[in-house]
Amino acid sequence: MPRAGAADVDRAVRAAAAAFRAWRRETPAGRGRALLRIADDIEADAERIARLLATETGNAIRRQARPEVASAADLFRYFGGVAGEAKGETVPLGRGLLNYTLREPIGVVGGIVPWNAPVQLASVKIAMALVTGNTLVLKAAEDAPLAVLEVAAICARHLPPGVLNVLTGYGTEAGAALLEHPGVDKLSFTGSTEVGRIVMRAAAERILPVSLELGGKSPVIVFPDADEDAVAAGVVDGMRFTRQGQSCTAGSRLLVHASVFDSFPARVTDAVSRLRMGDPLDERSDLGTVINQKQYDRVRGYIDDGLTCGARPLIGDLPAEAGPSDGFYIPPTVLTGVRPSWRVVREEIFGPVLVALPWHDEAEALRMANDTHYGLAAYVWSHDIGRALRTAHALDAGWVQVNRGLGQLPGMSYGGIKQSGLGREFSLEGALDGFTQRKTVTVDTHETPLPLG
Ligand code: NAD
Numbered sequence: 130m131p132r133a134g135a136a137d138v139d140r141a142v143r144a145a146a147a148a149f150r151a152w153r154r155e156t157p158a159g160r161g162r163a164l165l166r167i168a169d170d171i172e173a174d175a176e177r178i179a180r181l182l183a184t185e186t187g188n189a190i191r192r193q194a195r196p197e198v199a200s201a202a203d204l205f206r207y208f209g210g211v212a213g214e215a216k217g218e219t220v221p222l223g224r225g226l227l228n229y230t231l232r233e234p235i236g237v238v239g240g241i242v243p244w245n246a247p248v249q250l251a252s253v254k255i256a257m258a259l260v261t262g263n264t265l266v267l268k269a270a271e272d273a274p275l276a277v278l279e280v281a282a283i284c285a286r287h288l289p290p291g292v293l294n295v296l297t298g299y300g301t302e303a304g305a306a307l308l309e310h311p312g313v314d315k316l317s318f319t320g321s322t323e324v325g326r327i328v329m330r331a332a333a334e335r336i337l338p339v340s341l342e343l344g345g346k347s348p349v350i351v352f353p354d355a356d357e358d359a360v361a362a363g364v365v366d367g368m369r370f371t372r373q374g375q376s377c378t379a380g381s382r383l384l385v386h387a388s389v390f391d392s393f394p395a396r397v398t399d400a401v402s403r404l405r406m407g408d409p410l411d412e413r414s415d416l417g418t419v420i421n422q423k424q425y426d427r428v429r430g431y432i433d434d435g436l437t438c439g440a441r442p443l444i445g446d447l448p449a450e451a452g453p454s455d456g457f458y459i460p461p462t463v464l465t466g467v468r469p470s471w472r473v474v475r476e477e478i479f480g481p482v483l484v485a486l487p488w489h490d491e492a493e494a495l496r497m498a499n500d501t502h503y504g505l506a507a508y509v510w511s512h513d514i515g516r517a518l519r520t521a522h523a524l525d526a527g528w529v530q531v532n533r534g535l536g537q538l539p540g541m542s543y544g545g546i547k548q549s550g551l552g553r554e555f556s557l558e559g560a561l562d563g564f565t566q567r568k569t570v571t572v573d574t575h576e577t578p579l580p581l582g
Pocket of ligand 1: 241242243244248270271304305319320323326342343378472505543
């Protein structure tokens with residue numbers, strides 16, 4: 130992979146700045162058409178991109194890589210479809226004044242994405258930035274740049290030169306140079322909260338608008354009436370075990386009513402035991418490998434830490450076992466007997482590790498759920514809709530799912546609160562708020578009052 134440095138970033142930003150002059154004047158319909166064609170081409174080449182994605186990330190082709198590529202096409206199609214919706218407003222300020230707003234592009238966007246869902250996360254940034262008339266310099270993650278480059282190559286067929294520029298390289302080199310480049314007008318970052326802070330500091334230096342999609346440690350509240358196998362299957366989906374738990378929205382803290390704490394976690398482990406771990410390219414595999422040695426060691430370290438503190442594994446590997454032989458496989462792990470203060474309960478593991486804790490009343494469940502500096506996703510499982518909605522409204526999270534454990538869909542505003550981020554993605558409103566700036570125009574129309582009657 131090319132290891133981009135400051136000089137490459139500079140070339141890319143200059144290209145983006147030059148292309149911005151014409152791209153911002155392209156009609157919204159023209160920009161939308163380009164995105165729709167990109168969607169078609171991604172779909173036509175989906176299998177090849179999905180195989181590459183599975184190969185570079187270790188994500189199972191059937192359960193993750195193929196659906197991820199399909200979701201990238203959906204995102205381009207959604208944003209292509211809403212291209213003409215960047216509307217402003219007129220504001221009634223009284224006779225003689227016409228006041229209206231325009232939604233204008235910001236300029237050159239510097240985007241940085243992580244490795245866990247690289248094609249989807251790159252696609253959402255490309256589509257949102259470009260449809261609103263900006264140009265983009267995007268840095269792919271060093272651990273998963275290949276499939277993103279394929280998407281970039283497809284985009285290049287339908288975009289004028291310089292509108293989209295994709296760099297590969299390390300965060301501390303290419304990433305840092307992008308954050309500091311004076312030609313960048315907006316920063317859009319998806320990744321860890323730790324690096325998010327660095328991005329926000331860089332934005333503060335130059336008063337740049339910034340969007341941050343950061344980490345999570347999302348709670349899953351299970352009420353006693355939801356002690357069912359179908360709910361357990363939903364919890365397994367929500368934990369993103371089929372992505373080895375490497376998801377920012379993983380529902381990784383399972384909070385179960387004490388009256389069903391003997392039965393419900395067992396249902397979850399039963400569902401987990403049916404998942405097949407194996408070669409990511411094998412159609413039978415439900416989950417593959419974690420991304421690399423560093424992540425493998427990190428996740429095993431958390432499991433080890435939990436067990437040393439006294440956690441009991443309901444299902445999962447033990448850290449004493451040998452290291453990776455033919456891949457960084459970590460069996461899905463469910464830990465019980467944990468305390469709210471432990472690291473396995475408080476910190477984002479970003480691996481296939483679910484911790485289960487009991488609660489006794491609704492207030493306690495909410496206290497436990499909200500006892501975190503994160504606020505990305507949350508899950509509520511109950512047949513009592515009043516109770517489920519009351520809980521959903523009281524949770525500190527940017528996205529609460531009730532009786533559903535699957536992923537984001539184009540059109541829904543998605544993003545975090547607290548230290549999980551700033552801004553929203555996946556939706557028209559998110560694109561408008563994050564990638565356009567409002568200009569107000571106030572016109573004195575010199576209207577003289579008409580004679581009454
Ligand atoms: P990371 O923060 O280590 O890296 C993300 C990107 O930032 C990579 O491209 C990396 O090269 C770059 N980077 C690293 N250091 C940098 C620096 N000093 N300056 C500029 N760029 C730098 O995150 P990761 O390990 O790749 O991804 C996992 C994290 O991402 C998790 O915390 C996860 O929750 C989060 N995530 C959030 C969302 C969301 O939508 N909220 C989605 C996916 C992942």
